[in-house]
Amino acid sequence: MNYPFWDVGVGYGVLMAIIAVVHVFVSHFAIGGGLYLVVAERAARRTDDTARLDFIQRLSKFFVLVSVVFGALTGVGIWFIIGLLNPAATEALIHNFVWGWATEWCFFVIEILAALLYFYGWSRMSGRNHMIIGWIYFGAAWISLVIINGIVTFMLTPGEWIATGNFWDGFFNPTYWSSLVLRTGICIMLAGLYALLVASRYTASDFKARTVRYNALWAVVGLAVVVPSVFWYFSDIPADMMAAARAAMNIPFAALDLMYWLTGIVAALVIIFGLLIPRAYHTAIGVAVMALGLTWFGSYEWFREALRKPYVITGYMYANAIEIPNVPTYQAEGLLAHITYKTDDPGADLFRRACRTCHTMTGYNALKPVFDGTDEEFIAGMVMGTGATRGNMPPWVGTEAEARLIAAHIYQQVDKRPLAEITGLHGVELGRKVYDLRCGSCHQFGGYNDKTASLAGLTAEDYHGILDMADDLGEEMPAFTGTQEERDALVQFLQTITEGGVQ
Amino acid sequence: MNNLPDYQFLPAPLWLITVLHILTLTLHLAAMNFLLGGLIIVLFGKFTDRWNHPVVQQFIKLFPAAMAATVTLGVAPLLFVQLVYPVQTYSAAIVTAWFFLAIVAAVIVAYYFLYASSFARKGSSRYPAFMTVSLLLLLYVSFTYSNVFSIAERPALAAQLYAGNQSGFQLNPNVGEWIWRWLHMVLGAVTVAGFFVGLIGRKHEEAFNTGKTFFLWGMVGAMMVGLVYLLTLADILKPIMRSPAIWWMTVSIILSLGSLHFFFKKRFLPASLMLFVSLLGMVVLRHYVRLIQLQDHFDPAAWVIKPQWGVFIMFLVCFVLALGLVWYMLKLFFRKPDLMTVNIGGRKDPERSGLSEPVDR
Numbered sequence: 011m012n013y014p015f016w017d018v019g020v021g022y023g024v025l026m027a028i029i030a031v032v033h034v035f036v037s038h039f040a041i042g043g044g045l046y047l048v049v050a051e052r053a054a055r056r057t058d059d060t061a062r063l064d065f066i067q068r069l070s071k072f073f074v075l076v077s078v079v080f081g082a083l084t085g086v087g088i089w090f091i092i093g094l095l096n097p098a099a100t101e102a103l104i105h106n107f108v109w110g111w112a113t114e115w116c117f118f119v120i121e122i123l124a125a126l127l128y129f130y131g132w133s134r135m136s137g138r139n140h141m142i143i144g145w146i147y148f149g150a151a152w153i154s155l156v157i158i159n160g161i162v163t164f165m166l167t168p169g170e171w172i173a174t175g176n177f178w179d180g181f182f183n184p185t186y187w188s189s190l191v192l193r194t195g196i197c198i199m200l201a202g203l204y205a206l207l208v209a210s211r212y213t214a215s216d217f218k219a220r221t222v223r224y225n226a227l228w229a230v231v232g233l234a235v236v237v238p239s240v241f242w243y244f245s246d247i248p249a250d251m252m253a254a255a256r257a258a259m260n261i262p263f264a265a266l267d268l269m270y271w272l273t274g275i276v277a278a279l280v281i282i283f284g285l286l287i288p289r290a291y292h293t294a295i296g297v298a299v300m301a302l303g304l305t306w307f308g309s310y311e312w313f314r315e316a317l318r319k320p321y322v323i324t325g326y327m328y329a330n331a332i333e334i335p336n337v338p339t340y341q342a343e344g345l346l347a348h349i350t351y352k353t354d355d356p357g358a359d360l361f362r363r364a365c366r367t368c369h370t371m372t373g374y375n376a377l378k379p380v381f382d383g384t385d386e387e388f389i390a391g392m393v394m395g396t397g398a399t400r401g402n403m404p405p406w407v408g409t410e411a412e413a414r415l416i417a418a419h420i421y422q423q424v425d426k427r428p429l430a431e432i433t434g435l436h437g438v439e440l441g442r443k444v445y446d447l448r449c450g451s452c453h454q455f456g457g458y459n460d461k462t463a464s465l466a467g468l469t470a471e472d473y474h475g476i477l478d479m480a481d482d483l484g485e486e487m488p489a490f491t492g493t494q495e496e497r498d499a500l501v502q503f504l505q506t507i508t509e510g511g512v513q
Numbered sequence: 514m515n516n517l518p519d520y521q522f523l524p525a526p527l528w529l530i531t532v533l534h535i536l537t538l539t540l541h542l543a544a545m546n547f548l549l550g551g552l553i554i555v556l557f558g559k560f561t562d563r564w565n566h567p568v569v570q571q572f573i574k575l576f577p578a579a580m581a582a583t584v585t586l587g588v589a590p591l592l593f594v595q596l597v598y599p600v601q602t603y604s605a606a607i608v609t610a611w612f613f614l615a616i617v618a619a620v621i622v623a624y625y626f627l628y629a630s631s632f633a634r635k636g637s638s639r640y641p642a643f644m645t646v647s648l649l650l651l652l653y654v655s656f657t658y659s660n661v662f663s664i665a666e667r668p669a670l671a672a673q674l675y676a677g678n679q680s681g682f683q684l685n686p687n688v689g690e691w692i693w694r695w696l697h698m699v700l701g702a703v704t705v706a707g708f709f710v711g712l713i714g715r716k717h718e719e720a721f722n723t724g725k726t727f728f729l730w731g732m733v734g735a736m737m738v739g740l741v742y743l744l745t746l747a748d749i750l751k752p753i754m755r756s757p758a759i760w761w762m763t764v765s766i767i768l769s770l771g772s773l774h775f776f777f778k779k780r781f782l783p784a785s786l787m788l789f790v791s792l793l794g795m796v797v798l799r800h801y802v803r804l805i806q807l808q809d810h811f812d813p814a815a816w817v818i819k820p821q822w823g824v825f826i827m828f829l830v831c832f833v834l835a836l837g838l839v840w841y842m843l844k845l846f847f848r849k850p851d852l853m854t855v856n857i858g859g860r861k862d863p864e865r866s867g868l869s870e871p872v873d874r
Contacts, residue, residue: 013604018610018681087614090606090616096613097604106524109525117831120835123839144846174520178824279616283732351604
């Protein structure tokens, strides 16, 4: 509440994803790649394999250009963007973990210097000293992960910290160790996949065959670490959190399923083309495997982030930066009294504070299509009932008057024509649309808070009766305020419901 | 709910965080000055056959490392300033969000152009273009930081700008509040880089003289612009004059002049020590100016202190370890290659002393 709000046209999730996804790819590659380089260099030097040394040196140039420049700066970029998008959460993290970050910075300094010396050292250092620098690089890079992993996992599972506020309780939280092993596996896997991509560009030869096979082994070892640790990681997540997410969020769980499929596909491609017929490891396969691997990683990161909803720090701060310790104060005094940076439009100020973190009006997670053809009363009801909707939204913590200000702000931007006129629908189809807009946010057929069993087989009079008393059915359920045509159409649609669901 | 931990605290005494902030910011500025000022001097200084000149070549090779040092050393002070002044720094950053965020993109592009220069062949016709792009982008970064922090130190202005526009597409419109501060930083960078050009080019008369010229006139310019900047702080000029800031400023000016004196005599050790302490003094001065500018809005001494000594000691141990490893790695790197041990597989083989040059394919 102490900060201004960046009301940017792009969704916050998109902005965060653009920078964060790129950075996590590069940063994990930077760790695994560091290990790959020094281990491969050692093997090449032991066997006098100059061709492989040449290959490793080529990799090291790309590696420095990517990790030292792009990796380091997108890391700074994440820090910049979280401060812009959620300064309160960033402040909470920095105040609790500043010495963790400062410690990581020490290893960041070592890592950057070691990467530069490793690259420039090819021409002037002994093999032994060059490899010492390589090992120092890998050690520093991995310890950076050891530290940052504590802060990233804290946001999902703060564990005992919620009760004690102790640094170590937050740092060594329930998902710390499984996440560390999982991410270490990802680092190794990405290093192997990237090295495979580079090797795929060589023409078929004995050198290509042994290099591809060697790199494929890295990917396989990485996968062998990743697969069990993914299950270990998910088992460390509190069961109630997982169950709540599964009930309320379909898409992230679809991403999880995609992740399992991708694991199998990547493993199959690497084993077949990397280990069994390495000469045939074509660039197209290299690109495809790399892309699939990155999609796998992106799906995992997206799922992990989604799992945290409605919080940015589980149990402590909602995604819209509402601090849970302050909720009673906001409920009693309203949000507006605590918003420091204001404009002359309190409805817009409240909208930004309560909704805008995850929703735009017409772009990302757009609200206009959700509220086109509805009315101000319904929107106010939905604002006050956000805690009951699917998608794990934070609950409304302001006053009713403030919810109505938000509703007025939203309503002035939506299409005010009747739904039938907007959609051109009538009868059952209009009813289905009315259900989607006015009921479907909280009651999904065959899904979240399903009411099929209690709705199936009732008469038209029963349905009208339910709609008459809708706002009495639950604290967070709004009254039915649609037009008579919409009400009749909705009843027609409800009459199509059977025990087996909707047609 | 009220039993949940609070995050409104500092995990160490304020003085300790302030000392760390000032020290790391000084190191960051030293690296930044080398880079930004160095680019200006390499592009505009007097060098015969500029792109083949050995000192210019040395700078071109050093720029990527200087950029790495600038970025790496810039992380810590930004962390500490956000720790103590979160509302001021985040608010200013949000009001200027697009410009602030663009710093990252600008630095990435500038960094790659510096690498492109360092990888280019000696005398390459691409040097001027590559380095001009890098310079312009780094000037943008320095301008944005000056502008953003000029807002951070004026909370009323941040609130006023936000009330008018929430898109993050604003800058401080009051030119007088940032232009002198920015010019002072740029001229300061030229001054320090002039010193480095003279130091690195001490055996090349022309390079030394070029460094000397930029060191001298950069310092004159920085002092004049700094004086104008001070005068623009009319409302708080008296409190500054009554605070320790004035002593730090006096000492810094004296040390700068002393550094110039020893530099002219080519006594680089006392010159560099004086210059560094002078830079440190300027950072301390800047700290006092910020405190005085914010005095009606925020007092950092009001923070609740809940020290995390155990974690701090871990940081301290790792910091010492980092210094040790930096020293050790540099020692390994700069050790003269011994052809009898530079070999593959531990066998003595002068013919296979690693690889001659980083491969550029």
